[in-house]
Amino acid sequence: xxxxxxxxxxxNLADSGxxxxxxxxxxxxxxxxxxxxxPFIPGQVKEYIxxxxxxxxxxxxxxxxxxxxxxxxxxxxxFLKDLSTIFPQExxxxxxxxxxxxxxxxxxxxxxxxxxxxxxEAKKKKExxxxxxxxxxxxxxxxxxxxxxxxxxxxxxxxxQLHPIENGDPDPATGEPSELRQMFxxxxxxxxxxxxxxYDDGPLKSTHWxxxxxEASIIVELLKQSSTPLCLLITWxxxxxxxxxxxxxxxxxxxxxxxxxxxxxxxxxxxxEHMRTLSSPKTAVGHMHFMRKAxxxxxxxxxxxxxxxLMSWLYRDNHITMxxxxxxxxxxxxxxxxxELLQWLMGAPxxxxxxxxxxxxxxxxFLYHIHLWISYIHLMSPFIEGILWYGGLSxxxxxxxxxxxxxxxxxxxxxxxxxxxxxxxxLYCLKIYGLSSLWRLFRGKKWNVLRQRVDSCxxxxxxxxxxxxxxxxxxxxxxxTALYYLVFTLLRLVVVLFQGIxxxxxxxxxxFPLFAVGLRIFRPYRLAEGVKFRVLSQEPGTxxxxxxxxxxxxxxxxxxxxxxxxYSCYPKDSWVALMKKLFVGELIYPWRHKSTKTD
Amino acid sequence: xxxxxxxxxxxxxxxxxxxxxxxxxxYVDERFLExxxxxxxxxxxHYWAVVKEAGFVGQQLSCVAIFITLWLYMEQGLLxxxxxxxxxxxxxxxxxxxxxxxxxxFESDCEPRTHLADLQxxxxxxxxxxxxxxxLKTLTESVSTDTxxxxxAVMLLAHLVSFPYAQPSxxxxxxxxxxxxxxxxxxxxxxxALHTFAMLSCALxxxxxxxxxxxxxxxxxxxxxxxxxxxxxxxxVVGLGSQSPGGAVLLALAxxxxxxxxxxxxxxxxxxxxxIHGPWDEAEIHEDLxxxxx
Numbered sequence: 001x002x003x004x005x006x007x008x009x010x011x012n013l014a015d016s017g018x019x020x021x022x023x024x025x026x027x028x029x030x031x032x033x034x035x036x037x038x039p040f041i042p043g044q045v046k047e048y049i050x051x052x053x054x055x056x057x058x059x060x061x062x063x064x065x066x067x068x069x070x071x072x073x074x075x076x077x078x079f080l081k082d083l084s085t086i087f088p089q090e091x092x093x094x095x096x097x098x099x100x101x102x103x104x105x106x107x108x109x110x111x112x113x114x115x116x117x118x119x120x121e122a123k124k125k126k127e128x129x130x131x132x133x134x135x136x137x138x139x140x141x142x143x144x145x146x147x148x149x150x151x152x153x154x155x156x157x158x159x160x161q162l163h164p165i166e167n168g169d170p171d172p173a174t175g176e177p178s179e180l181r182q183m184f185x186x187x188x189x190x191x192x193x194x195x196x197x198x199y200d201d202g203p204l205k206s207t208h209w210x211x212x213x214x215e216a217s218i219i220v221e222l223l224k225q226s227s228t229p230l231c232l233l234i235t236w237x238x239x240x241x242x243x244x245x246x247x248x249x250x251x252x253x254x255x256x257x258x259x260x261x262x263x264x265x266x267x268x269x270x271x272x273e274h275m276r277t278l279s280s281p282k283t284a285v286g287h288m289h290f291m292r293k294a295x296x297x298x299x300x301x302x303x304x305x306x307x308x309x310l311m312s313w314l315y316r317d318n319h320i321t322m323x324x325x326x327x328x329x330x331x332x333x334x335x336x337x338x339x340e341l342l343q344w345l346m347g348a349p350x351x352x353x354x355x356x357x358x359x360x361x362x363x364x365x366f367l368y369h370i371h372l373w374i375s376y377i378h379l380m381s382p383f384i385e386g387i388l389w390y391g392g393l394s395x396x397x398x399x400x401x402x403x404x405x406x407x408x409x410x411x412x413x414x415x416x417x418x419x420x421x422x423x424x425x426x427l428y429c430l431k432i433y434g435l436s437s438l439w440r441l442f443r444g445k446k447w448n449v450l451r452q453r454v455d456s457c458x459x460x461x462x463x464x465x466x467x468x469x470x471x472x473x474x475x476x477x478x479x480x481t482a483l484y485y486l487v488f489t490l491l492r493l494v495v496v497l498f499q500g501i502x503x504x505x506x507x508x509x510x511x512f513p514l515f516a517v518g519l520r521i522f523r524p525y526r527l528a529e530g531v532k533f534r535v536l537s538q539e540p541g542t543x544x545x546x547x548x549x550x551x552x553x554x555x556x557x558x559x560x561x562x563x564x565x566x567y568s569c570y571p572k573d574s575w576v577a578l579m580k581k582l583f584v585g586e587l588i589y590p591w592r593h594k595s596t597k598t599d
Numbered sequence: 600x601x602x603x604x605x606x607x608x609x610x611x612x613x614x615x616x617x618x619x620x621x622x623x624x625x626y627v628d629e630r631f632l633e634x635x636x637x638x639x640x641x642x643x644x645h646y647w648a649v650v651k652e653a654g655f656v657g658q659q660l661s662c663v664a665i666f667i668t669l670w671l672y673m674e675q676g677l678l679x680x681x682x683x684x685x686x687x688x689x690x691x692x693x694x695x696x697x698x699x700x701x702x703x704x705f706e707s708d709c710e711p712r713t714h715l716a717d718l719q720x721x722x723x724x725x726x727x728x729x730x731x732x733x734x735l736k737t738l739t740e741s742v743s744t745d746t747x748x749x750x751x752a753v754m755l756l757a758h759l760v761s762f763p764y765a766q767p768s769x770x771x772x773x774x775x776x777x778x779x780x781x782x783x784x785x786x787x788x789x790x791x792a793l794h795t796f797a798m799l800s801c802a803l804x805x806x807x808x809x810x811x812x813x814x815x816x817x818x819x820x821x822x823x824x825x826x827x828x829x830x831x832x833x834x835x836v837v838g839l840g841s842q843s844p845g846g847a848v849l850l851a852l853a854x855x856x857x858x859x860x861x862x863x864x865x866x867x868x869x870x871x872x873x874x875i876h877g878p879w880d881e882a883e884i885h886e887d888l889x890x891x892x893x
Contacts, residue, residue, distance in 0.1 A: 353741035353742055355741060356740060356741060357737050441772070441776075442773070442776045442780075443772065444771065444772025444773055444776075458769065459772055460720075460769075461770070461775075461807055462720045464772060464776060464807075465723075465724060465803065465807070466723070469727060469728075469731055471776075471780070472735070472738070472779075473735070476742070
């Protein structure tokens, strides 16, 4: 049986005293948290430990004794041994360190062995006198227990969060948490123990990582103080905003439909929810909650900073006017190109044989649409600069707002392309469905809705006649419709792609866990995936000394774990499904789907 | 004797597997083939009966030829659409009268269609064809003529192949649809909308209504049926001859082979028919056995 003792590095050179820590139940290991020095009154120590136990919720106890003999402290051993009777424990550790030697020596006294203690004492004295390697070996044989010292950095372990390993995650609900996890929890929970520093005038003195003085920051304390009124203010503002949003006027059908399709509105509601999470007066409960809050906060700050940058660029040197002046000619240019495209389609595009009559009808219809759209743009042109100026102000809420607004503006400016696409797709869809059902009629079959299969069917003469007539007509008109559909679908795809990129970047800013990634880069130990052990000294005859170091979490895992849940704007369909949709002429949209919100 | 040449013991062999016998498993004796029967339930065909039945195939071939002839006349402007329409109308009325006469002469079990339903169908045909004829006229404008001809030829062939010769009334979906598709393709090449209308009405008459009437004739007046078939065949050959003599010769050859040569071959080859039946179990694999392996 091997016993593990987790020993804090800061206690390596502590004065002799009592080891305070915890036995990890179920495993043969102990976590040493602090050393309480002489002189003390045992009653006070017991009281102190009881107090700490209630404050931290950890099963703290006195583990044993620690001795680092200095000059003029001889004859301590017997005293230390007597302590085990004062603090009755199942097992009693006696860790000893000699000046000039790196390794520790450790003795374990069990309850039943205490009776034999007298006999062992004599033996040990002899061994110590020898200070040879076989002394330890003989000791082992008798105790049948080996000891491994695992040294850890108390501060890092206390602050770090141990993540489950990706592939085989031990279910915390069913299984007992692993030994390492329990150790991390013990250190993290016993924070009250570390508040006792050497400037305290209490009756007890102890050594731990913070014993040289408590670590704190003035800025953090000030921010903590100021955050409460700020949160209250934001909550009040939010409640007003929610009241406005919930007004009856806004829940009317067209407005609600419109707002669910405009990405600015979606972003607004999203940001509102964020602020609500941030401004809730309760402190974060778990680690994940805290990280989420921090992540949202940092993302918000970065977003606003980027928005400010954009604003500073926009409102300098009349960039807005320049933009507005280029927008109308650009729209004209697009319209001219579209007209040329339609003229080309109305001829014999790429040598394809199209039905001339239908071609002309469709071409004129679309040309008229372009004419309408151009009139609309020219009607709008005096206001475009104003719209851009006021729209640019939205960047002060963050870059995401500006991007969402841009996406909406693109959608409005390319409304004619959307219209063309819808007409083309509807026509094409009609033809495809008509042809597929008439093809079944052509073969004397029909679709059985009840059995979901194709059955044979005997049609009447007039049904066959009309069906064949329509089939012929649809078949010969299909290429013309398909070509118009193809061209306008390609145009639509360009717009959808652009909007998709905008949505993706907005989503990226919203959901990227900037805080967690920053932590991973600047404080790698805060997010640990596991630990690794380095051998410190392995002299034959002394206990094995290991150094425990943190394995930082992989960056990809950090991003995956701490990604803020958001409205997914990724396409709902796979590529094959998308192609199939395009083939049968179903409409495609770049909109986010609220139903696929991941939480 | 069995394949292993087992010596004939005193015990007679039995064709059972549940008793232990002194024979190898694959042993059979000479009584095995006694139960063999050949050509069970065969129908002996008579040459002229087969020719008479084949006449239906021949006349359908001629019908296609007649339709093509009419189209050729129309395309060259030798036949005015009004003329074709009036002739078609007369033929339709005549055929309808004959059909009714045959129906009333021999009462059939099934409920006959009312005159109103017939009139409704006729009005649907005419109105749809008339309404769509301008559209049909411009339908194949941009498609090359060769493509249209090839499509029509393939579709007419499909019509002939898939025609339900044994039970032509009601006409099969695929054959009728193929014929109508071909006639729409051909009609769209004609110079005017009225031409298209006339051609489609004619196609309806030839491909949809004529087989129904002929079937009634075959059932109720077999003697006249033969005469009508011969008449249609002759009409087809003569009509095609007036436009392309080569085509007429080909058609005549095809008709001859279908109606005379093929039945002869059938009757001749029937002598060589050798179908054996016996008390053995034939190994038949009904379904895919590969899934049973697992």
